[in-house]
Amino acid sequence: MCRNIRTLYNFEPPATDDEIRAVALQFVRKLSGFNKPSKVNEAAFNAAVDHIADAARTLLASLTTTAAPRDRQQVAATLKLRSARRFAR
Secondary structure, three states, rough: OOOOOOOOOOOOOOOOHHHHHHHHHOOOHHHHHHOOOOOHHHHHHHHHHHHHHHHHHHHHHHHHOOOOEEEEEHHHHHHHHHHHHHOOO
């Protein structure tokens, strides 16, 4: 799957609508192969992003867990450290 799509579930604070839409956009870009669709395909592309974002919101709202929510800053720091180690060569 696309490396830019990140997990949005079980974070404190919860995922925002902008984050959900960004993930949906990345998913549709990956699926379609378009970074930016042509004018002819723009309506279908945007409709797909809207549908995926709605489905993601529904999914995130319906999931349950007993695990404690993860801290966004801590996860971001861990990912930055991993990236720095990976590309330090």
